[in-house]
Amino acid sequence: MQISFRNCIAFHLLLLSCRLLYCVETQDNPTIPAITKYFNTKGSYEELNPHLKEDILAVNRSILQPPSAQCREIHLTAIVRHGTRYPTSKNIKKMQQLYNIILHNASSEHSWLREIQSRWTMWYSEDMDGRLVQKGVQDLKHLAVRLSKMFPSLISEEKLRGGFMRFVSSSKHRCVNSTLAFIAGLTELWDVTDKEFDHAVNDALMRFFDRCTRFVEEVDNNPSALLEMDRFKQGPEMRRVQEKIADRLGVPLSLITHDMAEAGFYLCAYEFAIKAVNSPWCQLFDHNDAKIMEYSSDLREFWKRGYGYDINSKSSCILFHDAFSRINRAAIENKSGQQVTEAVVVQVGHADTLLPLLTLLGLFKDREVLKSTNYAAQSRRSFRTSNMLPYAANLVFVLYDCGGGDLRLQLLLNEKPVTFPGLTGRGAAMPLYEDIREHYRDLLDGCDFETECQLLKVPAEA
Ligand SMILES: *[C@@H]1O[C@H](CO)[C@@H](O)[C@H](O)[C@H]1NC(C)=O
Numbered sequence: 418m419q420i421s422f423r424n425c426i427a428f429h430l431l432l433l434s435c436r437l438l439y440c441v442e443t444q445d446n447p448t449i450p451a452i453t454k455y456f457n458t459k460g461s462y463e464e465l466n467p468h469l470k471e472d473i474l475a476v477n478r479s480i481l482q483p484p485s486a487q488c489r490e491i492h493l494t495a496i497v498r499h500g501t502r503y504p505t506s507k508n509i510k511k512m513q514q515l516y517n518i519i520l521h522n523a524s525s526e527h528s529w530l531r532e533i534q535s536r537w538t539m540w541y542s543e544d545m546d547g548r549l550v551q552k553g554v555q556d557l558k559h560l561a562v563r564l565s566k567m568f569p570s571l572i573s574e575e576k577l578r579g580g581f582m583r584f585v586s587s588s589k590h591r592c593v594n595s596t597l598a599f600i601a602g603l604t605e606l607w608d609v610t611d612k613e614f615d616h617a618v619n620d621a622l623m624r625f626f627d628r629c630t631r632f633v634e635e636v637d638n639n640p641s642a643l644l645e646m647d648r649f650k651q652g653p654e655m656r657r658v659q660e661k662i663a664d665r666l667g668v669p670l671s672l673i674t675h676d677m678a679e680a681g682f683y684l685c686a687y688e689f690a691i692k693a694v695n696s697p698w699c700q701l702f703d704h705n706d707a708k709i710m711e712y713s714s715d716l717r718e719f720w721k722r723g724y725g726y727d728i729n730s731k732s733s734c735i736l737f738h739d740a741f742s743r744i745n746r747a748a749i750e751n752k753s754g755q756q757v758t759e760a761v762v763v764q765v766g767h768a769d770t771l772l773p774l775l776t777l778l779g780l781f782k783d784r785e786v787l788k789s790t791n792y793a794a795q796s797r798r799s800f801r802t803s804n805m806l807p808y809a810a811n812l813v814f815v816l817y818d819c820g821g822g823d824l825r826l827q828l829l830l831n832e833k834p835v836t837f838p839g840l841t842g843r844g845a846a847m848p849l850y851e852d853i854r855e856h857y858r859d860l861l862d863g864c865d866f867e868t869e870c871q872l873l874k875v876p877a878e879a
């Protein structure tokens with residue numbers, strides 16, 4: 418309370434218009450934009466795990482809740498998204514365009530607008546194109562250290578030196594650098610300087626979506642696949658956001674296209690993710706506007722990577738089988754008295770890698786699909802990428818031996834246990850491995866990447 422009160426006073430002095438009641442109610446922290454929880458896949462990991470803001474290396478093993486004290490972890494597979502990155506060149510172009518509008522056309526008297534015009538400079542350049550930033554390096558180093566504290570018997574110096582840990586990356590620069598950062602997090606922690614550790618690049622696994630022909634043809638390259646998002650962009654909610662932005666800037670509505678609204682939203686998000694500042698760009702949006710922007714992005718993710726089309730999740734069959742066959746090998750090795758050869762596998766990819774897999778596992782599924790017309794009805798949806806996929810998002814499978822052949826599998830998303838859908842009740846945080854195999858029986862027996870990703874042959878006309 419002390420801190421929040423001091424912030425409040427500072428804020429009060431800074432902005433005379435700030436009402437005390439408002440400060441106390443929302444615990445306003447002027448260095449944090451009010452809309453950070455709506456940033457979709459551009460959100461920062463610490464905003465989702467706020468305890469890390471006090472101690473970036475904090476872990477709490479008691480959240481694992483093993484059903485008995487005998488449980489020992491014997492295998493871990495982590496599928497990790499790269500850390501904080503620059504915008505892509507496509508988005509940097511749009512940001513530049515909006516910045517030009519602000520410089521040449523905007524005319525309102527808001528102090529934040531004058532701040533953009535006179536003090537803010539366009540420091541993003543197209544060559545930054547999606548590269549990992551320094552904060553992104555830290556994201557992965559810190560994650561590595563926390564996971565080693567959470568699972569000290571698996572993510573250990575001994576296992577690393579002994580060759581029982583393996584690293585796999587997508588070929589994209591930001592992923593390779595994230596993988597190197599994860600490894601560096603461990604070697605720096607244990608002060609390992611006499612040895613280097615390799616990683617493999619594997620796009621068939623980490624960028625399966627590019628190689629799944631049916632997905633590419635029917636969804637990725639099919640403009641009508643995103644019909645619901647396009648309709649929402651043309652709809653009344655989005656139009657209102659654009660009108661409000663145009664109004665705040667004092668420019669004709671015709672200048673504020675959906676792309677320009679999105680560019681402003683990205684500018685606020687990136688300035689916060691990369692530089693940890695509450696930039697004047699954030700003043701373009703209030704809570705309601707931000708929620709609408711968030712929904713628009715969620716519609717894209719839902720129809721392009723999530724439940725919108727079956728092939729979206731099926732394209733990840735290859736990654737699903739990769740994880741489950743390794744977990745199974747570990748189970749068999751341990752049961753037959755051998756040492757588990759692949760104790761830890763860390764695989765670094767993209768939000769586009771994780772979302773289809775989360776969907777295949779049945780997580781964050783709502784009863785109703787996301788549509789252009791049900792924005793209000795979906796306000797409590799669980800499919801909310803802001804809560805699922807910040808930078809450095811991670812899905813971790815941990816296999817435990819709880820004695821007497823009692824094997825259990827735990828799933829953690831962003832270091833928090835998630836229950837497997839359909840497996841609720843006592844011990845749901847760490848169900849029996851056999852129950853999970855039973856639950857996913859159809860996927861384990863089927864879900865063949867080659868078969869699912871084939872284009873359906875249209876029967877020849879007679
Ligand atoms: C750790 O997690 C447990 C269970 O969720 C909770 O009761 C406890 O307060 C947490 N401890 C700390 C230090 O955060």
Ligand SMILES: *[C@@H]1O[C@H](CO)[C@@H](O)[C@H](O)[C@H]1NC(C)=O
Nearest residue numbers: 517518521522668669671672
């Ligand atoms: C915006 O500013 C540019 C550059 O000054 C000018 O050419 C253009 O006509 C303006 N557009 C509008 C709609 O005012």
Ligand SMILES: *[C@@H]1O[C@H](CO)[C@@H](O)[C@H](O)[C@H]1NC(C)=O
Nearest residue numbers: 548549550551554590593594
């Ligand atoms: C990423 O890796 C490349 C090549 O190793 C290096 O030149 C670059 O500086 C790295 N970027 C970051 C942000 O670490």
Ligand SMILES: *[C@@H]1O[C@H](CO)[C@@H](O)[C@H](O)[C@H]1NC(C)=O
Nearest residue numbers: 489491751754755756757818
């Ligand atoms: C199997 O796992 C248990 C729990 O960690 C361990 O005590 C046992 O030694 C393992 N067996 C082998 C052969 O590694």
